[in-house]
Each structure stands twice: as C-alpha cells, then as structure tokens.
Amino acid sequence: MVLLTRKIEFSASHRYDNPAFSPEENRRVFGKCNNPYGHGHNYTLEVTVAGEPDPVTGMVLDLSELKKILEREVMQRMDHRHLNYEVPELAGKIPTCENVARVIWDLLEPKIARGSLHRVRLYESADLFVDVTKRSNDVKR
Amino acid sequence: MSAGGEIKVELRRRYRFAAAHRLHSEKLSDAENARLYGKCNNPLGHGHNYVLEICVSGDVDPATGMIANLTDLDAFVEREVLDAFDYRSLNDEVEAFRTEVPTTENLCKEIFRRLRSFPKAKLERVRVEETSNNSFEYPGE
Secondary structure (H helix, E strand, C coil), rough: EEEEEEEEEEEECCCCCCCCHHHHHHHHHHHHHCCCCCCCEEEEEEEEECCCCCCCCCCCCCHHHHHHHHHHHHHHHHHHHHHHCCCCCHCCCCCHHHHHHHHHHHHHHHHHHCCEEEEEEEEEEECCEEEEEEHCCCCCC | CCCCCCEEEEEEEEEEEEEEEECCCCCCCHHHHHHHHHHHHHHCCCEEEEEEEEECCCCCCCCCCCCHHHHHHHHHHHHHHHHHCCCCHHHHHCHHHCCCCCHHHHHHHHHHHHHCCCCCEEEEEEEEHHHEEEEEECCCC
C-alpha cells in the first residue's frame, strides 16, 4: 500500500460560540476565539489517500481528479468564507478544527473512487492541527 | 471506497522549548563516549530549539466542538514539561537525566511519562524534533 498526500490551503473566518452558553461562559471556555466579530486563519489541509499504484499508470489515483474533488468539495465551500454562516455542513456545529476536519472527511470519503481516504489533516495554525482517520485504516509500524 | 470502521479524531499541538544537553553515558569510557556520540559528547554541552508535538484523542464534545480545551492542555504542558525544560540544561536540571542519557528518544519517553495523566483526553503519542532533520516519536507502552 502506498500513501499519497495532496495539500491545499484555504482562508476562512470563524468564531467559537455556543448559543446555549451565557456570554460569560462562552468567554471563559473559548477565550479570544469568542471575540464577537470572529477572526480568521490560513488553513492548510493535507488529504492522504491509500492504495496500490496502478500497474499501467503507476498512480495510486489520478491527481487531477483529486484536485477537482478538493476544489469542489472544500475550496468552493470554505475558501474566503465565514465558516459559521456559509457552510451548510457546519450548521449547528461550532467550527472548531475538530469539527471542520470531520466535515471535510465526511465530504471527501464517498468521492474517492480509487484507493481509500486514509487521513484528513487540518492545520488551523502551525501549532494546532487535527487528524481524522478510520480505525480500520491504522497502519502497523 | 473504504470499508467500515470507527472514525477517529485526534488533536495535535506543538510547543517549543530551548534547552542544553550533553550525550554522555557513565557506563562507557570517555573514549567510547566520544566515539559513540561524536560532537554530541563535547564536554560543555550544546543546545537545541526543540519542537514538542503531542497527540491526544477523545470524543469531540458537542457543546464545545473540542476534544480538549487548549487552555487546559497548554496549562498542563506548561506546568508538567515546559517549566522544567525550557531554557534549562537537561543533564543538570531534570532529575530523570541524572541517570539516563538525554537523547531525544529518552526525552520523548520522559515527556510521555509527565503528560500521560492529562485528565481531559487520552495521550496517544509524543513527537520531538531535535533539529529540522531529526525527529522521534513515542506512542507509549
């Protein structure tokens, strides 16, 4: 099995706020991430697909196809958007790195026609990122 | 398409600390130490800007969208690791390294030991970059 990773970047704003919390509780739990006008990040997304290289093409999957999937499913939804208001799949969820990464996994997994989605890694900043994987895909070291 | 399996979400966080160390084993002769550790055995020690990356797992809290609140995690890591290691000499100021050589392998294990009791999420692995070319990872026992 070979792992192929494609990286993209998108810029988005968001705010951490739970409407069920009081303003004081939101401030205490989320700190600066609760600032009322939101804030933004340059997110980096790494998408890893696992598979066997095709004996004819030598590719795990057609990278141009993966690029189209990422453009359609991620960039058009999230790039230069406000994640709290403009992404239907995030409605009712706080757009934390965990939740955004999980939404991206759910969007991409059924679209990978050759190989299988192995890992979604989403960086909110250089020092904070989330991995989404599937337990059955754990790679034995 | 991937087979069924439970989706796993892991939070990764990076921290940085600057520390001095010297690689020298009391179980070896001076000549053996010099041969084995090379420049890392220089008598007055040397230093690194270490990068510590920790990985924790857990359920995403639906109320906060987080596996763990970074405020809690950062405070715990500051207290248990960074206070003891940042701007320190590992050989002279960290108890564990009075008897163990502060290789980055042993540093990973010591940091894992210090962080495993984090109460809000499960510590999965500790990764430490000694330089941009050397990194080590320890997943616990």
